[in-house]
Amino acid sequence: MELQRLRTVFRTALELPEEAEVDGLEYRGIEKWDSLAHMSLVATIEDEFGVMLDTDEVIDLSSFDRARQILEKHGVVLAD
């Protein structure tokens, strides 16, 4: 599956412009990624990839890279 889809999810949930670089983002690293946006991000990821994250994963989803790894655990492998 295309990594681009995860980038789009991040931009949508965090309300970032279309061209925004998201690969290096970390939770609370930018103003837009606060606890409210985090919940929106989790919801969008769950909807987009048809997965259900548990408590630890929701808390653990602290960066773009971690999101990619967590999705991999759920069998969603994303590549450029």
Add this chain to the structure above:
Amino acid sequence: MKTLLHPDAGLVDAATGERLTGRELATRVADLAALLDEEPRGLVFATATAELDSVLRILAAWEANRPVALLDPQITPAALRDLVDRFRPAVLLNPPTLVDGFQPASAGLGTAWRRTGPAGRAPHPDLALLLTTSGSTGNPKLVRLSRAGVHGNAAAIAAALGLDGDEVAPTTLPLHYTYGLSVLTSHLHAGATVLLERGGLTSRDFWAAVDRYGVTSLAAVPYQYEMLRRLRFAPARHPRLRTLTQAGGRLHPDLVADFHGRMAEVGGRLFVMYGQTEATARMTVLPADRLPAKLGSVGLPVPGGTVSIRTDDGAETTAPDRIGEIVYRGVNVMMGYAESDADLARPDELGGVLATGDLGRLDEEGFLFVTGRIKRIAKVFGVRVNLDDVERSLGHHGPIAAVAGADRLVVVVEGTDPDRLAGIRAEVAAALGTHSSGVQVRGVDALPLTPTGKPDYRLLEAEC
């Protein structure tokens, strides 16, 4: 009562593990109060963060009989400047930015500043606490709260929730926010422990601290219940955590039932509560064991308080099923508002009677149900938003109505083009400085109108 602190009260800083209890806590507060006594007389401004030093300074201000205005630590330099100009505080504790006209105060007070020129009018001796009414927009009024109100409401909440010395509550809400502050005051008053935690519900550190320090209760507002649901909150994983409290706006009855069920399964409790800054914090609490039978109710008045309904003809009643404005009476009702330092000198202007601006009804057992608002106010993530202001700012989009959803702002516009609706949503969210998940924009062919030609807000709210 002179002091808020019960002799067994405790504070723990989750980040450092530092713990202050009993006599040690009282001594630290008294030492700081003595330092404050040497500063110029008058109002104290303090930013309220969930850190030991910050909380000790607030307690010290009360101990020194100083009125203290609690400010958002994120306050902008311009907003701080405006408040300083209008209220002329004598002392600033831990301001986020420097303000002209102040010099460093006693080093023992931490980052503290004293006014170099004369402070404002001497505040009224009953005044203990000032809280802001609105979020980031506009020039906020301050709510004037008395010492008797702060202590009385802390005691009443502790009694209604059955708090005792075994309770441990973390700071899940900002301390400059009435509900967050009431968690602190009610627990310290009951001889319980408050865990000062800054990470919040979505941080790993928070949940580690919940278990490490044996947290017994969580206080949360509606959007945090959405978070807890998303986090698949399971109290069985936290054996000491057996109480949830909810305030800060209407929580959808489905979520009330959901969380009641989660807690009941492990022998725990959910308390739904109703309050306002203008009533210091809480006005009613729904006893947890009555929740299933009273789903949707915010409960009974806290000890010492009464609730009545003012109907359209102006008469007050406690008869069941009469809808009207909720009127609350109690020692915790504010003294009044303040727009400048001159207002701080004023005595109590409400006489313990608060017309809440909320609509409601009582049932035959006196349980209160909040049904809507008289004032055109919505809450978005717990922050008040003036609906008329929203409508005015969106006037260029044609016919528009702003109404309150459950912890959401709902904007109804004519026309259903999805791109246009998304654009309006982004515009509203940006203007409010909030995430757009707090704003819903609905397109309709034509706005429903009342016979007088105004948007039919009651109909629109009923559809939210």
